[in-house]
Amino acid sequence: MVKQRLAYNWYAAMVAAGCMVLYGFDAAVFNTVQANKQWLAWFDHPSGELFGLINTTYSIGAIIAGWFIAGPTADYLGRRWAMGIGCFITIIASFVQAFAPIHKVGVFIFGRVLIGIGQGIALTAGPVYIGEITPSEIRGTVMSFWQLFYSVGSFIAYWVNYACGQHTKTLGEWSWKMVVLFQILVPVIIMLQLPFLPETPRWYIQNGNRVEDATAVLRRVRDDEQEVQDELLAIREAIVFEKEVISGSYWALWKDPSIRKRLLIAFVLNMGQQLTGQGTLNSYSSTIYKKVWTNVNTINLINALNATFGIVFTLNAVWTVDRFGRRFLFIVGGIGMACCMLMVALIGLETPDAKGGGKSEPVGISIVFGLFLFIFFYKPSWGATTWIWTAEVFSMNVRSQAVGMCSQMQNVAQVIFNQFFPTFYNNCGLKSFFFFMSANIVLVIFVWFMVPETKRVSLEEIDVLFGGQNHIEKGGDLLNVEDPHHAHARELDMSGREKGVGVTYVEHPAREIIDE
Structure with a gap:
């Protein structure tokens, strides 16, 4: 009987974690289509500024949802309904993007905004649901799968894109449309399973003291x-x-000093997740690899392998986060990522270009190895642990709203970087990686002095760590x-x-x- 209950707890949590597949898939989708000649021709070869705008509009939709829609939806309708609504909007948005008329890039951009809204709602409710239904002693372990499912989303997108890329002449514009449409697969699966999941006990008590x-x-x-x-x-x-x-309202976010402190720390951690360089690499790795490799199929294969290893690397969080703690992963991950960024920059800058452009194959393999080593450190630390820490530090009265606001600070940072990174990289090349190296060092220092350990602390007693009652x-x-x-x-x-x-x-x- 004990095993059945534990298995059911894991099942419910994994369905909720599936919402993160949406995020990983969408980030990979734009990275893949930007190298697709049919997509570029379909939308009249967008310029660098328009390129950044297309990617940024997703973040704008997600920010609007995370700050103003997701919290109230999850609090008043329930965590399950919020996940379902977010998945439904994502499905509609996928069709809008896939069937945008030729030369009508505005329709594709509208689909990006819509998909940001849907995912902003689902990505707020998902981690809150997992945190509220899971025992504190394994909460970090279960939440580790949240980031793992991001890698699963990227894995699906990159391998579907790689397969379609092998048949571009036969598929034509469907070589990118099929990649976009595959995004409906996981939200459909989640919606079909939501009726079999319970609402969280904390939501029942918060809404009408429904003890039974x-x-x-x-x-x-x-x-x-x-x-x-x-x-x-x-x-x-x-x-x-x-x-x-x-306060029973969201005013507690500003009235309670300990909650304000948590909010500010979580803002920095979530923006820091993008400052590590991972968000930019995930959106523009194809652009970066073009400086190294000239063959598009090679780039597609590297992206697919990157997503595959991302799943394996994230599993390290499963056995480390509740054993060594959140601070340990933040600090070790930050130091490792800084070293990787330094290594990639030095290899790229200190080696000559090959004839015909790009780098020689040994140099290219070395750069790819450095970026793969980067995700080895990133996935279990600033990838998984940022979400774990954010989802568990807020009290029930503000949890959904706070998680929505904090998680969308990732997109606030991403909006900024996605707008200027293409120009930054064109002007500076691999020297831009020194910026990410420095950012990782600063983040390690911040965690050392400002972030308390939350390992195995119950959700109801976590306020004490931040000076609260x-x-x-x-x-x-x-x-x-x-x-x-x-x-x-x-x-x-x-x-x-x-x-x-x-x-x-x-x-x-x-x-x-x-x-x-």
């Missing part, structure tokens, strides 16, 4: 009744405290619970239910608490 529904969910994903009642008690205590003492203990005082951390065992009535535990609350004038 929350208890039923916990009994489906936890090992024993004592564990169910302990977690239920902690959730109720924390939410009562947040609503009555802090313990929401469980303070909520227990409001509810007049003698032991705020443990439900008291008692025999159940004679109705025939199996033995369990329960909690009796003394009525508090500030809020009516229903004895279960």
